[in-house]
Each structure stands twice: as structure tokens, then as C-alpha cells.
Amino acid sequence: DADVTQTPRNRITKTGKRIMLECSQTKGHDRMYWYRQDPGLGLRLIYYSFDVKDINKGEISDGYSVSRQAQAKFSLSLESAIPNQTALYFCATSDPLGVGYTFGSGTRLTVV
Amino acid sequence: DQQVKQNSPSLSVQEGRISILNCDYTNSMFDYFLWYKKYPAEGPTFLISISSIKDKNEDGRFTVFLNKSAKHLSLHIVPSQPGDSAVYFCAAEGGGSNYKLTFGKGTLLTVNP
Numbered sequence A: 001d002a003d004v005t006q007t008p009r010n011r012i013t014k015t016g017k018r019i020m021l022e023c024s025q026t027k028g029h030d031r032m033y034w035y036r037q038d039p040g041l042g043l044r045l046i047y048y049s050f051d052v053k054d055i056n057k058g059e060i061s062d063g064y065s066v067s068r069q070a071q072a073k074f075s076l077s078l079e080s081a082i083p084n085q086t087a088l089y090f091c092a093t094s095d096p097l098g099v100g101y102t103f104g105s106g107t108r109l110t111v112v
Numbered sequence B: 001d002q003q004v005k006q007n008s009p010s011l012s013v014q015e016g017r018i019s020i021l022n023c024d025y026t027n028s029m030f031d032y033f034l035w036y037k038k039y040p041a042e043g044p045t046f047l048i049s050i051s052s053i054k055d056k057n058e059d060g061r062f063t064v065f066l067n068k069s070a071k072h073l074s075l076h077i078v079p080s081q082p083g084d085s086a087v088y089f090c091a092a093e094g095g096g097s098n099y100k101l102t103f104g105k106g107t108l109l110t111v112n113p
Helices: none
Strands: A004-007 A010-013 A019-025 A031-038 A042-051 A054-057 A064-070 A073-078 A087-094 A107-111 B010-014 B019-025 B030-038 B045-051 B056-059 B062-067 B072-077 B086-094 B107-112
Touching: A004 A087, A010 A019, A019 A031, A019 A087, A019 A107, A031 A064, A031 A073, A042 A064, A042 A073, A054 A064, A073 A087, B010 B019, B019 B030, B019 B086, B019 B107, B030 B062, B045 B056, B045 B062, B045 B072, B072 B086
Parallel strands: A010 A107, B010 B107
Antiparallel strands: A004 A019, A019 A073, A031 A042, A031 A087, A042 A054, A064 A073, A087 A107, B019 B072, B030 B045, B030 B086, B056 B062, B062 B072, B086 B107
């Protein structure tokens, strides 16, 4: 099994719909992150969590929310999807020093 | 304000030659730098890193050089192989970031047979 598992791998949804992207990890790390990748823009941090009771906004959190259900689970929600949220989304986890991020394989989201 | 910059969106080299990927940063408080490699349909994977107390770190065909005074680092791949074709992200941490990584935009490396 992969260290970081993201579901679904691909999703097409309509504008205005609510959608949840799920992430689970088996590394036993407290730190988890959600990133978005767009062509030419690299990886941008949406939200991050340093433990189950800690949730922080990243640089592009507008339009997104997260839930840290357990140490191993961190989900990302789009409350009302819009087309410019079409992107590749990555979940990651890291050790306490932030070294050695482990990424999931990504979720390709298309909002039509 | 982009704190980690990869100014070359793409780079093409011949198999067997050297690939040099560059990265500049603006935050002088960054003290740890990493390179990640990403293939299509996969997540980024860690490649090599360097602490600010060093100026060079080598791992097989991959070497990272750090020039703190210039706020510049580079990744050298020698010899380049077609399997090295991927997007390479430079990342940095430190400077009050609470150990969060700041990524560059990435450079697409193509190694031609």
C-alpha cells in the first residue's frame, strides 16, 4: 500500500457542487498538507495541519475547507466548486522537522 | 512575492550530458533546501537536499550546490538519462516558516536519447 493514498484519482464535477477529496497516510506523521498544482504555477499550499487539533490556512485557502478526522486522515472540501478550481491536488505528510515530505499520487479535478 | 524562483520552465539535454537546474531564493532565513522530482500522474518524490551549513551535497549522479551569498542553488545530474525526464521542483524551508516548505514553479527536464 502507498504511504499516502488519495481518493478519488480523477473527478469531474459541475460548477456549484460540493466535493470532498480524501487523503490517508500510514507514515504515522502528525503533519499533513494539501497542495494544488497548476501549469506554470508550481505547488501552492492550500491548508496544513500539524496535529489533529491544528488547522492552518495556506496561501490559497479561499473556496476550500479541510477536516482532520484523525492523525492519518485529512480531507479537503470545495464547498461550491468553480471552474478555476480545476487543477491537480496533492496531499502530503512530513516528519516534525518538515523534512522528507511524502506526497500522494494526486487527484485530478475538473470543474465544468 | 515568490520566495523560491525557478526561472527556466523547461530544459532539454542529450543523454549522457550534464543537466543543470537552477533555483534562486529571496528569503535569507531559509536554511534547508530540497529538490523534488515529479513524473506525470505521480506525486513529487524527494530527490536530494542540502543544509545551509554546506555548499555541496552529492548522491550518486545527483549533486546539489548552494551559494548562500548569491541565494542560489543548482542541481547537477551527470550523466543524464532518459528516465530523468520529469519536472523538478526546488523547495526551501526555514525563516519562521515553521518547517513548511516553499516550492518553486518547477522546471521540466527532457533528456533526449
